Amino acid sequence: MVGAATVLGGCVLLYLVLDLTLLPSSNHNAPLTRETHSNSRWGKQFESSLEKLEGDIKRNQNKVQEIKNAIDTISNFVNQRTESKEIDSNKFQNNLERDLYAGDEAETCPATSAEADINMLDLYNSIPFDNADGGVWKQGWNIEYNKQQWGPRRKLRIFLIPHSHNDPGWLKTFEDYYHSQTQAILTNLVNKLSEDSRRKFIWAEVSYLMLWWSEQGQENKDKMRRLVESGQLEIVTGGWVMNDEANSHFWAVVQQLTEGHEWLMQHLGVRPKHAWAIDPFGHSATNAYLLKKSQIAASLIQRVHYSVKKRLAQDKGLEFRWRQGWSNEKSDMLTHMMPFYSYDVPHTCGPDPKVCCQFDFKRLPGYGVTCPWRISPQPITNDNVRQRAELLLDQYRKKAQLYRTNVLLVPLGDDFRFDHSAEWDAQFNNYQALFDHLNARQDLYVEAQFATLSDYFSALKIEVGGEKRLPSLTGDFFTYADRDDHYWSGYFTSRPYYKRLDRVLIGYLRAAEVIFSLAWSHGKATSSNGSPWLLSPHAGLRNKLTIARQANALFQHHDGVTGTAKDHVMRDYGNKMIKAIDSVQHVIQMSAQYLLYNQANPELDPNDIYFHLDDTRPRTGALSKRNKITFGEGLDTRKVVLFNSLNRARTEFVRLRVANYNVMVTDQSHRPLPSQVQPLFDEMASMVDGEYELLFIVTVPPLSLTTFLISWTSNADERAPLASVSLANHQGQHKLHSAEGFEQIGSLPEGQNIKVNSQQISAVFSSHGLLKSVSTQGITMTVKLEFVRYGAVEGRERSGAYLFLPDGPAKVVMLKQAPLVRVISGPVATQIEVQHPFVLHQATIYNCSGEVGSSIEMVNLVELVNGKNIEVAMRLTSDIESGDTYYTDLNAFQMIERRRQLHKLPLQAHYFPMSGMAYIEDSGIRLSVISGQPLGAASLSSGQLEIMQDRRLAQDDNRGLNQGVEDNHPTPNVFRLLLERKSCHSEQWPRASLAAHLSHQSLLWPLVHLIAAGDPLVQLKGSFSPETSSECGLHVLNLRTSWLTERPRVGLVMHQLAWDECLPPPVGLSCTPRMSSMLNVSAVLPTSFGRQMQKSSLTFLHTGEQLPTNTNQSLCPNELAAFLLA
């Protein structure tokens, strides 16, 4: 191995020399853009190497010629070596690439935004977006080429990659697709590949592999293992699904990737090396980062705006090193972007779909699929092979003009292809005949073969002379348009009920992962036999965790969390998610009971319910149901345990339902907590009888369980204060009913503003109950909240699940009369509630210090259950001079700058995914909206931010779904709104404030409410609270128990939050707001996790050196680091 590596290194160097000096610049290393060539570091480096090498050539032409002759022999050898090395590495290599991970010594963290050859924001400024007709390649140009660029030593090498795109749910459910097609595809795969060792295939969706594998006998399993080992079959990406990159939260992306990778390791012994994302509707830089940290070496993407593709193709920039805007070249992901409209065969062999379609042999007459260009494929025969091969080669050669090298990637496949064995024969036999002819022809200088992504990228890296020769790129690929003004910004919001359910599920799933890992490691450390009961099969918790992990992973599919599947498929995802929530709630309550038990490692009844989790959904489409805490004879105190899954102390509000208004809440030492009791409403002016809401403020330690007592009391001095209730605009149109204890209902003067003051915020609401202005941190600012609506443009192409095609600017939702407004006010919170058309809007200001008191909480219960072609958005208009710049996030992991260009891009192009937050700012003030669910967001004029809430569309938008979006359910969209003073201007990359980060954590990873199910037979401990540090910025992303090895281990992922220090942290935080680039795991976790750990890749497949947990390591802002604990 060592010898081979040396030879390889030497050859790459020699090849690089040749590349630079002997090849025509028309095809190689063409300047990327004018600026790149002259200005960038890359350009300068290239120029000076070129000059130096040219000088060398003149001095010693003969020597160079000798090298050139030697190369052809050696490069063939290198290619063979590389292929066999890939196979070896799939099987055996388990080394963690050192530079990907935190080092022991302090490293310098990037202080400014990354520099790159291509910056997507600048590129957008320079692209005309004129949608010119390019001829046969409609969105490009008429490609020409010079045959002289190929010769005996410069062959065009074709890598044809057969694939089948299997959506885990879209028009059919995951299971229905499996039974109708995917099962046969995978069975054919093992049989048809085994017939001929020249055949290759790639597979992406591990969820389907899992189903298929579970039904196979030993023979088929062995066949598949052999195919993977021989390199005929490559598993690409290895995620549970091919995840959506717009709406997905990065926590869930890591989760679905880990789920897939663990399965692959367990059953096929394989660690994926390359990624394949041909169908997600736009691509996120976060995804590239997560793949990089999972030790994926290169990746392929497809759905990118057609004008961006054209520009990159013109500049030969379709292959690049995708760099994080906040990092340096350490984060670079080698990326191949496909150039044309689609991943189907007509759009992958070359620029002319009419020709390429003739090389999709599933469309041979008689198979039931035809070519829309009306020229059918022909079976390849001795008589026609010459003509057919030349016709195909012409397309390949044209496509090759768009890339820098003479290796060419050509996918061969489509949705659910290769389900019949006849199709395998038709494709593989006809292509083999074409390849045999092409490879035999001395005059064509071409080599064609079936290939995997590994084959292609290995060849590319050698051909290009090392990936550092490719340009670097920062930015992302949103918002995707596939043609004309068809921007795919509708799916950022489609089916918000399910999008919110996704976030509820990941909240519980993460809490379950953390508490389960805490509990069994604690049990192991404290029990005499070191074998924690929680891990026993009898406890049944592993199975419950698996159900939830797989349901959540499945929904990350690009027709899942996107909301672009058929109604019944969405319901199926919903049912799976609700079952998943039930499952992990069970894990949480068992783990809590286990941790609080008075004896080490107790054996619990696996079917017992010790705690109710105060949040259930009886069916898909239903809102959350809460537990009512009741009191009875001899039961005047109820226990509530709160679980904090964060590794920092936090101060939060808790809302519980109680059956009586005469209640008090205390900690375990019977000290009362700040609280209030308020009525609940079943109609606008009608209170519910016999049920109230108790609100209280708690501060809880990191990674802890803490018990609180809710007691019934007859003593009026002890009980929680009752909130006052006032109504505005009540003109008798609503039935008035008051509950016991709240007989006094105030009335607010007509047309008068409503003012609310708390410790940190003063806010003014209009007489219609909507925010008008905010004062905080010495700033007073207009922040006007409105609901606006869009219609769908008339014509053949209209808005649907994917597309947003508005009929013009939004119109403000007008009211026929002043709406009834409820103002509920007590010592700890003031809540304003108003029913607007489509939305029950609630704004709450909490009267406390810390991050919760620094923001306004907003809940929009959106009900778009009637009407046709309506899209409703919440719009905030402020005096902030934000110009044409705004910021949205990518997968709630990083912020990215957006620019408004209404002069050349339509309104719908300005909607971007808001997975976690968005903000606008000027030199002195920032307005952030933090979101508890993914939605689309835009800033359509200076000072404005708008967030789409729901959409109801009566028609299909011609992207295959074949239905509109009319299955809307009432959906509670939750937000926090933050107005912050900026004390300076940061030169660093865009980043959220600390308050915004903490608010996001508060929405996503809430305190878990555990209501004791009854009078417990055993006395439980009042708390579980390990001694750990409590820094605000060092975040335990996950503590995940893994069964990959014989004994379970806990995988830890740490995230160093990056926040903008120009926005000072809120006063009175319960965690320590220290900006750090260091990590010491032993300070973060309890000692039960042991004193040793291994560094690891993000999905735990690659592990590095063993080291003590108390090692000080550098972890730069925004970086993730993973470890396997002992």
Ligand SMILES: [Zn+2]
């Ligand atoms: Zn798909």
